[in-house]
Amino acid sequence: MSVSSVFPQLEQLLPRVSKPIQYVGGELGAVVKDWDDTTVRWALMYPDAYEVGLPNQGVQILYEVLNEQEDVLAERTYSVWPDLEALMKENGVPQFTVDAHRPVKAFDVFGLSFATELGYTNMLSALDLAGIPMESADRDVTHPIVLAGGHASFNPEPIADFIDAAVLGDGEEAVLEITGIIRDWKAEGCPGGRDEILLRLARTESIYVPRFYDVDYLPDGRIQRVVPNRPDVPFRVAKRTTMDLDAWPYPKKPLVPLAETVHERYAVEIFRGCTRGCRFCQAGMITRPVRERSITTVGQMVKEGLEFSGYSEVGLLSLSSADHSEIGDMCSGLAEQYADTNVSLSLPSTRVDAFNIDLAQELSRNGRRTGLTFAPEGGSERIRKVINKMVTKEDLIRTVVTAYTNGWRQVKLYFMCGLPSETDEDVLEIAEMAHEVIRAGRAAAGTKDIRCTVSIGGFVPKPHTPFQWAPMERPEVIDARLKMLKNAINSDRSLGRAIGYRYHDGEPSLIEGLLSRGDRRVGKVIRRVWEKGGRFDGWSEHFSYSRWVEASTEVLPEFGVDLDWFTTREREELEVLPWDHLDSGLDKDWLWQDWQDSMSEYEQDDCRWTPCFDCGVCPSMDTEIQIGPTGKKLLPLTPVTNLRVPA
Amino acid sequence: MPIAFSQGFSPHPKISYASAAPTGVGSEAEYLEIGLQREVDPAELKVALDAALSPGLDVLEAVLAEPGGGSLADRIDASHWRLELPGVEPAVAAEAVAAFLAAPEVLVERMTKQGRRSFDARAAVFRCAMTDEPDLPSGAVAVPCAIIDLVVRQVIPAVRPDDVLSGLRVVAGLEPPVPPRVTRLAQGTLTAQGEIVDPLDADHVGASASESASR
Numbered sequence: 093m094s095v096s097s098v099f100p101q102l103e104q105l106l107p108r109v110s111k112p113i114q115y116v117g118g119e120l121g122a123v124v125k126d127w128d129d130t131t132v133r134w135a136l137m138y139p140d141a142y143e144v145g146l147p148n149q150g151v152q153i154l155y156e157v158l159n160e161q162e163d164v165l166a167e168r169t170y171s172v173w174p175d176l177e178a179l180m181k182e183n184g185v186p187q188f189t190v191d192a193h194r195p196v197k198a199f200d201v202f203g204l205s206f207a208t209e210l211g212y213t214n215m216l217s218a219l220d221l222a223g224i225p226m227e228s229a230d231r232d233v234t235h236p237i238v239l240a241g242g243h244a245s246f247n248p249e250p251i252a253d254f255i256d257a258a259v260l261g262d263g264e265e266a267v268l269e270i271t272g273i274i275r276d277w278k279a280e281g282c283p284g285g286r287d288e289i290l291l292r293l294a295r296t297e298s299i300y301v302p303r304f305y306d307v308d309y310l311p312d313g314r315i316q317r318v319v320p321n322r323p324d325v326p327f328r329v330a331k332r333t334t335m336d337l338d339a340w341p342y343p344k345k346p347l348v349p350l351a352e353t354v355h356e357r358y359a360v361e362i363f364r365g366c367t368r369g370c371r372f373c374q375a376g377m378i379t380r381p382v383r384e385r386s387i388t389t390v391g392q393m394v395k396e397g398l399e400f401s402g403y404s405e406v407g408l409l410s411l412s413s414a415d416h417s418e419i420g421d422m423c424s425g426l427a428e429q430y431a432d433t434n435v436s437l438s439l440p441s442t443r444v445d446a447f448n449i450d451l452a453q454e455l456s457r458n459g460r461r462t463g464l465t466f467a468p469e470g471g472s473e474r475i476r477k478v479i480n481k482m483v484t485k486e487d488l489i490r491t492v493v494t495a496y497t498n499g500w501r502q503v504k505l506y507f508m509c510g511l512p513s514e515t516d517e518d519v520l521e522i523a524e525m526a527h528e529v530i531r532a533g534r535a536a537a538g539t540k541d542i543r544c545t546v547s548i549g550g551f552v553p554k555p556h557t558p559f560q561w562a563p564m565e566r567p568e569v570i571d572a573r574l575k576m577l578k579n580a581i582n583s584d585r586s587l588g589r590a591i592g593y594r595y596h597d598g599e600p601s602l603i604e605g606l607l608s609r610g611d612r613r614v615g616k617v618i619r620r621v622w623e624k625g626g627r628f629d630g631w632s633e634h635f636s637y638s639r640w641v642e643a644s645t646e647v648l649p650e651f652g653v654d655l656d657w658f659t660t661r662e663r664e665e666l667e668v669l670p671w672d673h674l675d676s677g678l679d680k681d682w683l684w685q686d687w688q689d690s691m692s693e694y695e696q697d698d699c700r701w702t703p704c705f706d707c708g709v710c711p712s713m714d715t716e717i718q719i720g721p722t723g724k725k726l727l728p729l730t731p732v733t734n735l736r737v738p739a
Numbered sequence: 740m741p742i743a744f745s746q747g748f749s750p751h752p753k754i755s756y757a758s759a760a761p762t763g764v765g766s767e768a769e770y771l772e773i774g775l776q777r778e779v780d781p782a783e784l785k786v787a788l789d790a791a792l793s794p795g796l797d798v799l800e801a802v803l804a805e806p807g808g809g810s811l812a813d814r815i816d817a818s819h820w821r822l823e824l825p826g827v828e829p830a831v832a833a834e835a836v837a838a839f840l841a842a843p844e845v846l847v848e849r850m851t852k853q854g855r856r857s858f859d860a861r862a863a864v865f866r867c868a869m870t871d872e873p874d875l876p877s878g879a880v881a882v883p884c885a886i887i888d889l890v891v892r893q894v895i896p897a898v899r900p901d902d903v904l905s906g907l908r909v910v911a912g913l914e915p916p917v918p919p920r921v922t923r924l925a926q927g928t929l930t931a932q933g934e935i936v937d938p939l940d941a942d943h944v945g946a947s948a949s950e951s952a953s954r
């Protein structure tokens with residue numbers, strides 16, 4: 093049975109909404125297939141506005157991997173703004189894909205990518221608009237399988253009632269395996285209905301199906317245990333790891349949007365994983381081990397990606413790009429190849445050392461100098477030991493001053509507030525550091541014309557990190573510290589004028605904390621917030637702290653817990669955590685030891701350069717570190733004349 | 740294609756659009772000028788651009804701009820539109836059109852960059868008439884559906900089809916139940932006879948000459 097486009101109905105509404113172009117699709121790189129020629133059909137969603145969601149790498153990769161299969165169709169859908177949502181409800185237009193404007197409800201799988209928990213309410217809007225029952229328990233064989241992926245799915249318990257399944261970790265192979273299982277099941281005539289297909293997925297031992305697990309609670313509100321409620325599913329569900337990134341050079345055909353988006357560039361992941369061991373960083377913990385893409389594959393991807401898309405910006409992405417074993421040759425090689433073109437290259441890096449500046453220098457050869465960013469994350473040397481971000485104050489100042497002497501006039505410094513064991517003094521040291529940077533920078537550069545920006549956000553403890561047991565700081569305390577810091581920066585008027593100050597309030601972080609370490613009971617809060625109108629929680633103009641507090645107060649007392657219980661409470665070693673049955677490979681004893689080490693300010697080295705410290709990931713996931721150098725170099729390309737700018 | 744870029748810190752491709760259609764309307768006749776670093780075969784340019792553009796955005800023709808021929812903007816002083824009003828009885832629309840044409844001036848309001856402005860939508864209208872041509876450019880099927888044929892001169896501030904629709908509301912209270920579907924059919928120089936001359940005509944002779952020269 094074919095499925096028709098909802099565009100004729102949608103088009104009527106478009107003149108009445110803001111930025112209608114985001115809903116029309118038609119991007120370069122988009123794929124539209126005949127519905128009837130395919131057997132397994134995916135709707136992939138990034139649950140945020142198109143302008144944020146379109147550039148998302150994860151969705152672009154899976155979209156391409158799936159569409160390369162002949163009998164598979166994958167389309168994309170994004171959150172619609174409240175103006176269109178209201179009109180769609182009024183006129184009965186369902187949640188649609190932007191590719192062929194098909195109703196999401198007609199697909200076999202509705203896959204959502206959660207880079208952040210703040211997209212949960214948007215998922216509920218999409219389900220509601222799609223006409224898919226909000227809770228998994230109410231769906232039947234005609235409804236798509238609602239599947240969550242992305243970093244937040246490492247603790248999907250708060251959305252356990254709304255999703256049917258979750259994939260932890262890398263998606264490239266997972267989506268193909270899921271496709272195979274659904275293909276077979278459909279070919280057999282969908283035996284056993286919805287339960288059977290979910291069971292087949294669960295039996296892979298790496299797809300989590302919440303309905304097959306029961307959670308029991310202790311009288312004090314803590315979890316007693318999470319156990320399978322049937323014999324044929326695994327006790328623990330393991331994450332996925334895509335090995336050999338050279339074999340998965342996606343995206344090959346990056347999407348080029350017609351509407352304006354947050355990033356308009358070709359992004360290439362130069363490696364996955366990070367073992368620097370920053371204790372706050374969930375991404376670093378759950379994506380181990382490090383797997384590099386080789387210099388030659390990166391070179392090839394950049395060449396072909398630019399030819400396909402016409403982008404004039406390339407981002408070399410990873411969690412700490414300067415750490416790639418071939419980064420020097422990669423940067424000089426690419427800079428060489430694109431020297432006479434209007435292509436600019438950028439390298440997001442959080443490393444605080446002179447090497448970072450060398451690389452930036454290399455990349456700005458054609459005169460386009462992008463900003464330099466350093467992320468010391470903690471204000472005092474003590475707190476930097478706590479979070480395992482090893483850099484001394486002297487090194488930091490020396491590095492920033494080197495940037496100024498090399499011609500940079502503006503650097504950004506990133507910090508966090510509310511870290512475990514943090515005091516006012518730790519935060520106030522940021523002001524001292526910033527003053528010192530400007531003072532030394534002026535002296536070294538011989539000019540007053542230098543600036544630095546201090547950006548500071550609230551720390552959120554995340555599952556599968558050593559800080560998963562840590563108490564959060566109260567928003568009032570965070571806000572007071574942020575204010576104190578601002579005053580301290582401005583206490584010297586001459587220096588203060590050269591320092592920009594950006595901060596995020598404590599309140600949104602607290603809610604992010606509720607969602608990241610929440611359990612199934614938090615799902616009721618999410619639903620309540622959504623019913624009260626909560627949408628787009630990642631946007632300060634839409635986020636409402638009081639709505640979340642009210643909903644928590646209405647819903648949680650029934651369970652004998654509250655918002656503080658989930659956020660500002662420190663957990664004990666033996667407490668069963670909501671995600672203990674979800675296996676990121678990290679050994680819980682190792683995480684606990686690292687948490688203890690953190691409190692005694694003991695630092696942990698990187699296993700790329702020192703022996704394995706037994707975090708548990710490689711043996712339990714049967715993976716290994718994959719790094720170079722390969723010894724290869726980027727050969728000069730035939731000049732890229734098409735992109736040459738006239739002199 | 741060897742698109743030329745502006746100089747400066749963040750170079751922009753040299754593309755200029757001549758009287759682009761407003762958001763939300765269809766068009767069969769948009770024109771733009773592209774600066775190139777070197778001469779290319781216009782036929783090749785047409786094919787390459789068409790391949791990269793979205794479905795529905797079709798490059799119909801490319802010609803080399805003749806030196807001294809003046810810019811595109813100089814060759815466009817009027818636009819021909821088709822307005823489909825699904826759910827509106829043709830007779831009702833005809834009455835509104837007659838009232839509009841009979842008025843010496845029809846003041847309408849629109850938000851502009853300078854804020855809300857009031858201006859005359861009547862004077863710029865060269866032709867406004869009902870048509871019963873069965874071919875709807877938008878491909879929509881709705882019964883009833885009034886169709887208006889409209890030629891508007893380019894003036895400042897611009898009078899757009901939605902301003903004329905506002906005018907029909909002002910003079911006759913015409914309120915279409917669903918958003919009308921508007922399509923631009925042509926634009927160019929308006930002759931005394933009321934015909935619109937394709938702005939590329941001026942380049943056609945020279946273009947074919949240079950095309951054969953490059954072969």
Ligand code: B12
Nearest residue numbers: 144148149150203205241242243262263374375410411630
């Ligand atoms: C580029 C980027 C951005 C861009 C995002 C543009 C975009 N739309 O993607 C911008 C600047 C907008 C951004 C914003 C934010 N970001 Co950001 N961002 C990144 C960065 C540098 C790269 C992300 C990326 O492309 N990764 C590569 C792709 C391929 O990985 P992936 O998306 O995870 O997808 C894979 C799997 O997860 C899986 N998968 C993903 N989705 C799905 C779905 C299904 C169904 C399945 C089966 C599998 C699956 O398959 C994919 C392929 O293997 C990362 C750091 C990093 N290097 O990872 C941080 C990072 C993801 N961001 C982060 C954060 C916190 C944010 C913000 C919340 C910051 C803030 N406080 O405002 C916002 C949230 C924005 C939003 N509303 O979504 C954190 C996430 C924290 C965590 N959970 O660990 C990261 C890890 C940085 C960090 N170290 O802290 N970010």
Ligand code: SF4
Nearest residue numbers: 699704705707709710
């Ligand atoms: S298991 Fe060892 S080698 Fe693998 S990521 Fe952990 S510490 Fe590194």
